[in-house]
Amino acid sequence: MHDEHSPQADWDLETLAIRAGHQRSHEQEHGEPIFPTSSFVYGSAAEAARKFGGEEPGNIYSRFTNPTVRTFEQRLAAMEGGERCVATSSGMSAILSTALALLEAGDEIVASRSLFGSTVSLFDKYLGKLGITTRYVELSNLDAWEAAITPATKLLFAETPSNPLSEIVDIAALAEIAHRHDALLAIDNCFLTPALQKPLALGADLVIHSATKYLDGQGRAIGGAVVGRDKELEELFGVVRTCGPCMSPFNAWIFTKGLETLNLRMRAHCDNALALARWLDQHPAVTRVHFSGLEHHPQHALAARQQQGFGAVLGFEVKGQREAAWSVIDATQMLSITGNLGDVKSTITHPGTTTHGRLSDDQKAIAGISENLIRVSVGLESMNDIRGDLARGLDALV
Ligand SMILES: *Cc1c(COP(=O)(O)O)cnc(C)c1O
Numbered sequence: 001m002h003d004e005h006s007p008q009a010d011w012d013l014e015t016l017a018i019r020a021g022h023q024r025s026h027e028q029e030h031g032e033p034i035f036p037t038s039s040f041v042y043g044s045a046a047e048a049a050r051k052f053g054g055e056e057p058g059n060i061y062s063r064f065t066n067p068t069v070r071t072f073e074q075r076l077a078a079m080e081g082g083e084r085c086v087a088t089s090s091g092m093s094a095i096l097s098t099a100l101a102l103l104e105a106g107d108e109i110v111a112s113r114s115l116f117g118s119t120v121s122l123f124d125k126y127l128g129k130l131g132i133t134t135r136y137v138e139l140s141n142l143d144a145w146e147a148a149i150t151p152a153t154k155l156l157f158a159e160t161p162s163n164p165l166s167e168i169v170d171i172a173a174l175a176e177i178a179h180r181h182d183a184l185l186a187i188d189n190c191f192l193t194p195a196l197q198k199p200l201a202l203g204a205d206l207v208i209h210s211a212t213k214y215l216d217g218q219g220r221a222i223g224g225a226v227v228g229r230d231k232e233l234e235e236l237f238g239v240v241r242t243c244g245p246c247m248s249p250f251n252a253w254i255f256t257k258g259l260e261t262l263n264l265r266m267r268a269h270c271d272n273a274l275a276l277a278r279w280l281d282q283h284p285a286v287t288r289v290h291f292s293g294l295e296h297h298p299q300h301a302l303a304a305r306q307q308q309g310f311g312a313v314l315g316f317e318v319k320g321q322r323e324a325a326w327s328v329i330d331a332t333q334m335l336s337i338t339g340n341l342g343d344v345k346s347t348i349t350h351p352g353t354t355t356h357g358r359l360s361d362d363q364k365a366i367a368g369i370s371e372n373l374i375r376v377s378v379g380l381e382s383m384n385d386i387r388g389d390l391a392r393g394l395d396a397l398v
Pocket residue numbers: 090091092093116119159188190191209210211212213222223224
């Protein structure tokens with residue numbers, strides 16, 4: 001008789017991605033089923049009372065638990081090496097739920113300056129309303145992180161590598177600083193995923209995901225997740241079950257399918273991105289490429305040590321100003337002109353007027369978002385076709 005659970009502790013990531021988290025129902029299905037149900041029924045009034053009273057485990061209502069969502073949560077928790085995962089309706093609600101679960105009025109966050117734009121708005125506008133304030137520091141500058149911490153600091157929050165300049169922070173060193181000051185470290189692991197980076201093993205307390213990106217990997221659904229220890233995740237579960245930003249079973253099923261091929265896809269994304277970065281680096285119309293996989297990147301050695309791959313989002317600067325950057329973007333015929341990333345389809349955008357368009361000129365200068373900067377999220381089309389699509393506009397600039 002197969003015991004499906006005991007071997008999991010020893011399984012490798014590739015195996016966990018395919019096999020963790022599915023408890024077969026009495027139908028003995030091989031593929032993971034979808035349970036599109038809002039509520040669950042009981043054999044008796046007494047059983048209902050025990051389940052509602054928490055004396056007996058079991059499903060009650062899909063805002064609390066749903067078997068399809070649980071499969072996704074358990075699989076991602078296993079892949080990130082966390083005790084528990086809570087899935088959410090989006091990456092943003094994963095971040096909001098983390099804050100609601102762990103912070104209160106008067107608490108402070110220290111965050112890296114190069115964050116996803118909506119994360120900055122969430123911190124400043126909406127957490128600000130609740131009396132939670134955020135201070136921003138340069139991602140790679142550990143002294144700046146430490147200097148920004150006060151006795152009220154409860155959470156350190158970073159994305160690494162950053163978007164679109166591929167800056168890196170030393171996660172183990174940042175975790176040590178956080179813990180010395182009784183704060184938690186949360187890493188948004190969207191850009192690398194557990195296939196390429198395991199923040200919990202490096203000492204982080206929480207991993208946050210927008211499942212919308214590489215976990216799905218095909219641009220089909222919006223979702224998010226938080227992974228960590230039971231202690232903090234139980235608080236998070238309370239927020240999601242009460243406040244309601246839960247993941248739908250349909251989306252959980254899509255993300256579970258995504259996880260099965262995550263490792264393969266991420267390796268192929270990395271190969272394409274490195275090849276493109278090297279080609280751009282020697283193109284006469286390109287003045288600078290920002291990608292931690294290139295040997296001249298200032299944190300290449302740290303990236304090589306901390307990550308199992310360099311990811312697939314890169315920035316590059318072209319000769320000229322905004323018109324030059326826009327002309328390269330407009331000359332593409334295959335790449336999708338969109339701010340989204342983490343998709344099998346390659347995407348291209350001008351950060352200065354889209355994803356980072358709301359920053360002031362000073363903020364852009366500090367963040368390194370120049371007018372001639374282009375960001376590409378490198379997909380899985382053939383490298384020949386991706387290069388050919390970019391060469392059209394770049395060659396015209398020379
Ligand atoms: C997209 C993204 C988010 C937000 O996720 P949604 O699923 O769009 O809500 C958060 N962090 C990073 C790094 C992202 O790229």
